Amino acid sequence: MPDLLTIGELSARSGVAPSALRYYERLGLIRADRTGGNQRRYARVELRRVAFIRISQQVGVSLDEIREALDSLPEARTPSPQDWARLSASWRSRLNERIRLLTKLRDDLDGCIGCGCLSLQRCTLNNPEDTLAGEGPGARLVLPRPTDDPTLAGSLS
Amino acid sequence: MPDLLTIGELSARSGVAPSALRYYERLGLIRADRTGGNQRRYARVELRRVAFIRISQQVGVSLDEIREALDSLPEARTPSPQDWARLSASWRSRLNERIRLLTKLRDDLDGCIGCGCLSLQRCTLNNPEDTLAGEGPGARLVLPRPTDDPTLAGSLS
DNA sequence: CCTTGAGTTGAAGTCCACTTCAACTCACAC
């Protein structure tokens, strides 16, 4: 009735290597029952946990944070669709932020391709007389003032 | 006249740790002249190279590939803005692909939040009678047939 | 001169997410 999966079956169905599944178990991300002969047997819910792990990794979340998130699932009952939805939703802003940063990087690159200045975030400010300044689709500042990231903010020539 | 930078100055102006700059040099990403006392002195063009390295890393390119790209710069003359523009442009499709994947992931997440199925790419297909199916902004397949990624494509329940 | 902060080196360490290995044991079809 419980219809348990071997590690090979879970691996095949999740696309995650057995060694990775054992690693996840060591980190407390998933769990397994054991047969009399000490082999792992996974409940079907572990399939969802693995799916959540892989999705979260794509979002850019570390295994440590994923573990924390999974720890917030109710222990008493099988997690409901709403439980999973809550966890997934918790990565939304992170995902949006990553998308926003990459999009901004792309736009800045587009905007800077004409001048080749590579300074991004600054080239139009540093070259107010530039023929490309203030036109076209590129290099718009999205944030009020990105003073938080000094990495590439300095002058470069 | 050449106005060379010490490693500390390059570090301060690029936001990259001195140890990282030495590491980049070992990998052949940047170069430095030496003083009589064997200290590094960087030409200003290295500032651009470091900027290009950090930008490329944000795009998700490995140092090895960045080195290859930098190797394609002309050795005879100082790289022109057009040279830098060409290199930056070479990451464009990669950046677009990353943005596309993350955006798709977000839309899939949004689309799946109602059902909590976590299968993504498949939930609407697997649940044609789902009240959420076929509407809203989520879970649209962008590629003709993403058969390439079996990772989470299997059934999950 | 001399002090002091900045710079030099190679080797080793770190962190993350795994994979590989050797030496076993289990489960199941025949």
Place this chain on the structure above:
DNA sequence: GTGTGAGTTGAAGTGGACTTCAACTCAAGG
């Protein structure tokens, strides 16, 4: 009952991108 493919363990290895360390030298102001 036996062969075989699947599973077990802890320890060690991998790869990328650095950082840290110890032991030393350089450069520049007072």
